[in-house]
Amino acid sequence: MNLENNISKKVYTKISSLKKGLPFLTVIGAGPGDLELITLKAIKSLRTADVVLYDALVNPELLEYAPKAEHIFVGKRKGCYAYQQEQINELIVSRAKTHGHVVRLKGGDPFVFGRGAEEMTYAANHGVDTEMIPGISSCISVPAAQNIPVTKRNSAESFWVITGTTKEHKLSQDVHLAAKSSATVVILMGMSKLPEIIALFKKEGKSETPIAIIQNGTRANEKVGVGTISTIIGVVQEEKLANPAIIIIGEVVNHRASIKKVAKNSIHELSSGI
Amino acid sequence: MNLENNISKKVYTKISSLKKGLPFLTVIGAGPGDLELITLKAIKSLRTADVVLYDALVNPELLEYAPKAEHIFVGKRKGCYAYQQEQINELIVSRAKTHGHVVRLKGGDPFVFGRGAEEMTYAANHGVDTEMIPGISSCISVPAAQNIPVTKRNSAESFWVITGTTKEHKLSQDVHLAAKSSATVVILMGMSKLPEIIALFKKEGKSETPIAIIQNGTRANEKVGVGTISTIIGVVQEEKLANPAIIIIGEVVNHRASIKKVAKNSIHELSSGI
Numbered sequence: 001m002n003l004e005n006n007i008s009k010k011v012y013t014k015i016s017s018l019k020k021g022l023p024f025l026t027v028i029g030a031g032p033g034d035l036e037l038i039t040l041k042a043i044k045s046l047r048t049a050d051v052v053l054y055d056a057l058v059n060p061e062l063l064e065y066a067p068k069a070e071h072i073f074v075g076k077r078k079g080c081y082a083y084q085q086e087q088i089n090e091l092i093v094s095r096a097k098t099h100g101h102v103v104r105l106k107g108g109d110p111f112v113f114g115r116g117a118e119e120m121t122y123a124a125n126h127g128v129d130t131e132m133i134p135g136i137s138s139c140i141s142v143p144a145a146q147n148i149p150v151t152k153r154n155s156a157e158s159f160w161v162i163t164g165t166t167k168e169h170k171l172s173q174d175v176h177l178a179a180k181s182s183a184t185v186v187i188l189m190g191m192s193k194l195p196e197i198i199a200l201f202k203k204e205g206k207s208e209t210p211i212a213i214i215q216n217g218t219r220a221n222e223k224v225g226v227g228t229i230s231t232i233i234g235v236v237q238e239e240k241l242a243n244p245a246i247i248i249i250g251e252v253v254n255h256r257a258s259i260k261k262v263a264k265n266s267i268h269e270l271s272s273g274i
Numbered sequence: 275m276n277l278e279n280n281i282s283k284k285v286y287t288k289i290s291s292l293k294k295g296l297p298f299l300t301v302i303g304a305g306p307g308d309l310e311l312i313t314l315k316a317i318k319s320l321r322t323a324d325v326v327l328y329d330a331l332v333n334p335e336l337l338e339y340a341p342k343a344e345h346i347f348v349g350k351r352k353g354c355y356a357y358q359q360e361q362i363n364e365l366i367v368s369r370a371k372t373h374g375h376v377v378r379l380k381g382g383d384p385f386v387f388g389r390g391a392e393e394m395t396y397a398a399n400h401g402v403d404t405e406m407i408p409g410i411s412s413c414i415s416v417p418a419a420q421n422i423p424v425t426k427r428n429s430a431e432s433f434w435v436i437t438g439t440t441k442e443h444k445l446s447q448d449v450h451l452a453a454k455s456s457a458t459v460v461i462l463m464g465m466s467k468l469p470e471i472i473a474l475f476k477k478e479g480k481s482e483t484p485i486a487i488i489q490n491g492t493r494a495n496e497k498v499g500v501g502t503i504s505t506i507i508g509v510v511q512e513e514k515l516a517n518p519a520i521i522i523i524g525e526v527v528n529h530r531a532s533i534k535k536v537a538k539n540s541i542h543e544l545s546s547g548i
Contacts, residue, residue, distance in 0.1 A: 034315065
């Protein structure tokens with residue numbers, strides 16, 4: 001397979017095309033944290049980047065795919081944003097016009113609560129051509145890494161992904177309907193609303209429904225709590241679980257116990273001959 | 275970045291570990307069809323495979339990552355399954371015990387309507403260690419490739435992914451609730467139920483809600499129809515749209531028009547110097 005072998009050759013032609021002065025934005029999903037859960041397409045694009053704008057949730061080692069590019073951190077540090085969204089939009093356009101190929105590198109998938117669509121619209125409206133390269137979304141892969149599938153025959157015919165914090169800092173009205181549905185419910189950044197969420201599911205008679213909370217999913221400092229709607233608050237207190245976390249509610253959580261637990265990074269361990 | 279450079283060295287140590295007789299199953303998501311939307315982790319794992327079981331939705335060129343492995347097609351051909359699910363389960367276990375590392379390669383993500391969880395459970399119950407490597411899910415990436423984000427600030431705070439055909443060949447009850455919600459609704463394999471789906475959304479006063487239908491998403495033969503709940507049936511007839519297709523309903527569909535259309539595979543075209 002010569003996909004990777006072809007990379008270097010192609011990269012140089014790409015850069016020369018970009019030097020003709022074409023401003024270009026590629027919005028890239030970097031996946032959930034594991035350095036190897038990035039796509040070949042993303043790596044190829046990074047190698048042609050002149051500027052990379054990256055978030056706090058992006059593994060900074062990925063910047064090594066773009067060693068000559070300017071790297072600009074535009075995420076949140078110690079609770080403060082380095083840049084406001086409008087500043088990021090402007091930076092994308094100005095750097096694309098002066099430097100050429102701007103890569104906007106985001107954790108997970110840029111079209112899942114990632115504001116990638118907004119940035120593309122802004123760039124397009126300002127004369128910058130755009131492309132988007134999807135990433136492995138945390139909403140599916142973080143539960144998966146804990147052996148929790150979002151769907152499973154006879155357990156769940158659908159899954160519903162909801163943000164815990166709306167623009168107005170209220171719990172989304174959709175959670176009310178979600179509690180009535182048979183969907184697997186995945187709530188991102190919802191820890192501050194957990195008691196409210198629990199109350200909604202209890203109201204629908206779902207006290208015994210399994211629930212898992214995964215903090216820092218797929219990372220070295222990952223923490224997991226598993227229980228039912230009735231018991232999970234106790235688990236959260238005991239394990240001191242907090243955001244950034246994913247809440248997953250539904251029978252699929254029970255799948256976790258049905259799989260023989262294999263050590264994380266088993267392929268690495270095997271492959272290094274350990 | 276030496277991730278790929280390290281692959282070959284590691285692969286050989288892995289194979290020697292596996293030759294010690296450890297039966298192992300890796301369930302891998304191959305992504306939506308585009309050959310480059312596979313992860314580094316998946317490629318590494320394929321390179322250590324002794325046997326690869328693959329589906330119809332998997333791009334067969336990916337098998338070149340496992341040139342020495344036995345390749346077994348277990349998908350649907352001309353409407354007929356090559357193997358029943360039970361036979362696949364048994365094949366995984368028997369090949370793992372005789373050959374070592376079995377890779378089960380599936381289109382999209384194996385935990386999104388992929389039955390990957392079932393196969394892992396069966397293997398685990400029969401003494402085979404398992405691992406899962408997520409893939410880019412079609413439910414998010416196929417709309418994304420058409421510049422339709424599943425979420426967008428001020429348009430959608432959640433998205434709900436539903437299978438159009440349940441085990442009983444009926445429309446999932448969840449679609450009734452979905453029509454009442456403010457979620458972006460993504461329905462997979464639902465074309466035969468389209469009139470029923472349309473009726474449910476009309477009942478909720480959503481005749482003007484945008485809808486897109488994407489057939490053979492991200493592939494060379496991709497076809498797209500865009501309209502509203504009122505007009506889409508006409509579009510489907512005109513464009514002769516059918517399964518395998520993804521139906522996406524919500525204001526986010528309008529995002530498509532807000533992005534300057536960039537030629538597909540633009541990176542390829544640029545990089546080959548065209």
